[in-house]
Amino acid sequence: MRGWLFIACLGTLLTLPDLAVKLTQRREAATTGRQLEEALDQRLNINAPGSVQRDRQYGVVRVVGTSRPLPEETIQQIVARRSREQSAYVSVWNWQGIPQVTASARGLDNKHHFANSYLVGFRPFNTKQLWVPLYTLAIRKEYQYDHLQYAGLTDIWQTSRQAFYQKRGDCEDHAILLADWLIELGVDARVVLGTHNGEGHAWVVAIVDNKEYLLEATSKRRLSNWQALPLAALTEGYEPEFQFNRHFFWAKKDTRPTRKYRGSHWVKKSQFIRS
Structure with missing residues (x-):
């Protein structure tokens, strides 16, 4: 036991210089984090809330397997015959x-729009660091359930631009902003609709260097390294059902669980064409 204690103490003495280096690195990382937040504040405050423009979401969906497109007017006419509470759902x-050619949801304008249309081609600012959009969401947007924010309505979607300027939002609002921003940076990013631990949820899958990353857009962890983000294949509890980007809508072919977001088990159902 004494010999073991001596070796342990000696090891501690020998690692003291390394410990000092690590402490210095942590202080530098904390300083860098504060500097980054200050820089983000300066960048984000350039865009005053009063400058928010109204994005055009109108369009049609061309369904694979039929030559007849599905227009937005059709879904709005059907939704208009439902109760306000029923139409609040996706x-x-x-x-x-x-079956399952696309999805729609009620927006802040009180109308149903196709899911793809909420990705309006928005980025608050440009960056070469792919982790910055998720980091920005962590420090700028608060999570809040829709029924608490919109007088009991179950599901209201924000466009990517609205999601940036609205202080609060739920999972799909976070995911829409994150995916659209990453798309603007050249990433194949998609909003995924499904369940997390059995509860309805929305998240983002990003394909970078032929690897699929699962991004929890509502996470408030301030990660400043893309390599720290999890590979989709290793992430538990997420069961995808649909995914979409600005142009396409995919549905899973069957009910079997999967952690892969590409392959023959996914069917490209339709293409959204904005008017």
Whole structure:
């Protein structure tokens, strides 16, 4: 036991210089974090809330397997016959005998729009660091359930631009902003709809260097390293059902669970064309 204690103490003495280096690195990292937040504040305050423009979400969906497109007017006419409470939910649509061709949700303008249309091509500022959008969400946007923010309505979606300027939002609002920003940076990013630990949820999958990363857009961890983000194949508890980007909508072919977001088990159902 004494010999073991001596070796342990000697090891401690020998590692003291390394410990000092690590402490210095931590202080430098903390300083860098504060500097980054100050820089983000300066960049983000350039865009005053009064300058927010209204993005056009209108468009049609061209469904694979039929030549007849699904127009937005059709879904809005159907939704108009529902109660306000019923129409607050996300709707998944069948068209011309083809199931699950796209989804729509009620927006801040009180109208249903196709899921793809909420990705309006928005980025608050440019950056070469792919982790910055998730970091920015962590420090700028608060999580809040829709029914607490919108007088009891279950599900209201914000566009990517609205999600940036609105202080609060739930999972799909975070995911829409994150995915759209990453797309602007050249990343193949998609909003995923499904469940997390059995509860309805939305998150982002980003494909970088042919690897699929699962990004929890609502996370408030301030990660400043892309390599620290989890690979989708290693992430538990997430069960995807649909995914979409600005142009396409995918549905899973069957009910079997998967951690892969590409492959023959995903079917490209439709293409959104903005008018």
